[in-house]
Amino acid sequence: MNPLRLDSFDVFASIIRCGGFRAAALERGVSSSALSQTMNALEEALGIRLLNRTTRSVSPTEAGQRLLERLSPALRDIRRAIAEIDELRDSPSGTLRINAPAPAVDHVLCPLAFDFMDAYPDVKIEIISDAAVIDIVERGFDAGVRFGKQLAQDMIALPLGPPLRYVIVASPDYIERHGEPQAPQDLVGHDCIRRRFPGGTLVTWRFIEGGEDIEIAPEGRLTVSSAQNELQAALAGRGIAHVFDDYARTHIQAGRLVELLSDWSSALPHWFLYYPNRRLPSAAMRAFLDFMRSYDWQARR
Known part of the structure; x- marks a missing residue:
């Protein structure tokens, strides 16, 4: 041989x-x-x-x-051994690989990572935008981000960022042409911009007001696969969109979009950052977790 x-x-x-x-x-x-x-x-x-x-x-x-x-x-044992040696350094170093859906990357993970990199210049971060459910250990990631806390039992999950909120928005031009819905049931007959998950299912729209909980499967001519494209279509007057408040806030403030059915909107769970509990995190990962726990999210909004 x-x-x-x-x-x-x-x-x-x-x-x-x-x-x-x-x-x-x-x-x-x-x-x-x-x-x-x-x-x-x-x-x-x-x-x-x-x-x-x-x-x-x-x-x-x-x-x-x-x-x-x-x-x-x-x-994995070799990487863990290297990480343990890294702990003897004055400052954490190495590379963190994190898998997260695009909305979490856009509005939560990137701002956090940018500030973390300023505080820890020897740490490199690789962020992969992916909405599919994967095995982060098998794929070589240090951590992942998902919506809600429904994760494998061998994972530790920590809330990441402020609570989330969906908003229903449309352009002033669309409202002038088609009218403004006053209740979720009024969306029937409107041109809603639909979004399809990577697995193939369509996103449903959920509304809560008082004790009433309504879920609607929107209908419309346009179906997209990303929140960015859904927002783009709403700005172009192509219909009514259902997106995270983080995407729409500046456009609402500037008058390019109008929030609809605001009384029916409700707070949602956080994003959660998760990582395996069966292995000790590296010095860089521990520094990232400590940084995340003390991060001032309100100052970033």
Whole structure:
């Protein structure tokens, strides 16, 4: 057997986790050809093929899958050992990888991360915007952000940012042409801008006033997949939108949008940042958690 380079195993795990050479190369800051050469050398040294490669996808062979299952705990132990050494430094360092939906990234996570980076210049942060439910440990993330507290039992969840609030908005031009709904039932017949989750389901609109709770499946000509596009359509007079207050607030204040059915709006749960409880967080992650707990969210609004 030819000599083995231990870092080749980390490259192999990165390619599987990222789903291909190009994504892994971007994550590691090297070229795809360099990773391909590393994998060729590893497979030659082991005398067995580890990856099935096509022009569109990369997947582990049976041997590769078995190797990955044994490697993953060892690689996590190595990263944990490095993190423990990092604790001996005067200031935390390393890279934090966080997975979060776009609205949380736009209005909560980015402002927090920017200020954290000013306070801890040796820490790098990688934020991946993704609304899909994933295994953050398997995908190599230190933490994730999701709406509500319905998370796996082996996760620690902390509230992130202020309570959330949905608003119903439309442009003054749309209201002039179609009228203003006075109750949620009046939305029937209006051109509502619908939004579809990554899993395929459509977002429903929920209203609460007093003891009355109403949920509506909006109807309309336009369906989008992001809150930014929904807001863009409302600003263009294409219909009524249902977005977080964070997206619409400045446009409402400037008169570009009008809030509708405000009496039916209610506060929602926070975003939650979650991370595994079965491993000790790195010094950088602990510093980030402490920074988050003491962060002044009202000063950022």
